[in-house]
Amino acid sequence: MSSPVTVGVDLGGTKMVGGLVSPDGAFSNEIFRPRPATHHAMLEEPLALIDALLTPEVAAIGLGVAGLIDANGRLAWGPNIAGTDLAVRELTEAAFGLPVIVDNDANFWALAEATLGAAAGHDHAVIVTLGTGIGGGLIADGRVYRGGGHAGEFGHMVVAPGGDVCTCGNRGCWETLVSGRRLDTLAREIVRQDSGGLVAIEAGGESPTGRHLLGPALSGDRAAMAAYIDVGEALGRGLATLAVILDPQIIVIGGAVAEAGELLLSPARQAFHDRFEGAPHRPIPTIVTRHLGANGGAIGAGLAAHRLVTGT
Numbered sequence: 113m114s115s116p117v118t119v120g121v122d123l124g125g126t127k128m129v130g131g132l133v134s135p136d137g138a139f140s141n142e143i144f145r146p147r148p149a150t151h152h153a154m155l156e157e158p159l160a161l162i163d164a165l166l167t168p169e170v171a172a173i174g175l176g177v178a179g180l181i182d183a184n185g186r187l188a189w190g191p192n193i194a195g196t197d198l199a200v201r202e203l204t205e206a207a208f209g210l211p212v213i214v215d216n217d218a219n220f221w222a223l224a225e226a227t228l229g230a231a232a233g234h235d236h237a238v239i240v241t242l243g244t245g246i247g248g249g250l251i252a253d254g255r256v257y258r259g260g261g262h263a264g265e266f267g268h269m270v271v272a273p274g275g276d277v278c279t280c281g282n283r284g285c286w287e288t289l290v291s292g293r294r295l296d297t298l299a300r301e302i303v304r305q306d307s308g309g310l311v312a313i314e315a316g317g318e319s320p321t322g323r324h325l326l327g328p329a330l331s332g333d334r335a336a337m338a339a340y341i342d343v344g345e346a347l348g349r350g351l352a353t354l355a356v357i358l359d360p361q362i363i364v365i366g367g368a369v370a371e372a373g374e375l376l377l378s379p380a381r382q383a384f385h386d387r388f389e390g391a392p393h394r395p396i397p398t399i400v401t402r403h404l405g406a407n408g409g410a411i412g413a414g415l416a417a418h419r420l421v422t423g424t
């Protein structure tokens with residue numbers, strides 16, 4: 113008999129990805145599907161994706177959801193996922209008759225990074241995903257720290273009172289300054305001020321978004337580089353706040369925005385160092401980009417499903 117596999121699915125704000133996960137974290141049969149905002153209330157789409165992945169060897173299912181997930185796998189609320197008080201775990205178990213674990217997608221991604229990625233070997237880590245918004249996972253004493261169930265919602269720390277309105281309804285959350293949405297806003301401003309510049313050329317008549325900044329910034333375009341410095345510094349300031357509370361050994365930055373690499377991390381490290389209490393006199397956490405690719409959340413979901421089965 114072939115060794116057991118699990119289905120791991122990462123259900124994000126704008127897309128979902130799933131695949132089969134081996135006990136060692138190997139990921140196969142990947143399925144990627146965009147997820148229009150109009151479909152957010154529906155669980156049918158992730159269930160259809162799971163159904164497409166099922167084989168007789170599947171022993172359990174892990175489903176990561178971008179939102180507040182309680183210890184029973186119930187979605188309490190999610191700023192990027194419409195729907196409240198949804199019994200995601202129970203509904204998924206009922207649909208497939210297999211053990212199911214449901215958690216916040218960033219927690220699953222943190223588990224994967226801590227098990228076989230950039231934070232492997234570290235007992236204390238902060239994992240920050242920069243996507244549409246900010247997701248977070250916290251590794252404390254080698255395990256994902258959940259607090260009362262919803263720990264790690266770093267993106268909604270209020271860092272700029274009176275700032276921009278966040279998807280959560282508050283103003284000035286960290287993710288209003290550090291996210292794909294923020295880069296989208298900066299890209300639009302750059303094109304408005306310089307309709308003939310490299311960013312405008314990169315956008316090619318489309319509405320400018322953050323992904324139109326990367327090429328120009330790598331080519332040395334000053335406006336695009338300044339956008340990454342703006343976001344990177346806000347990233348570093350927020351990380352310094354987290355680090356004085358949590359004292360991690362390593363900070364891992366992931367998500368689509370992290371593809372900018374040193375354009376973002378270099379200003380983030382400087383801003384972090386400038387604000388980290390007692391920086392010259394204590395170990396400074398390493399700030400690195402993720403090791404796992406965009407499938408990290410789905411891999412973590414699958415790993416958690418293996419642990420569910422083995423009771424580890």
Ligand SMILES: [Zn+2]
Pocket residue numbers: 267268278279280281282285
């Ligand atoms: Zn918020």
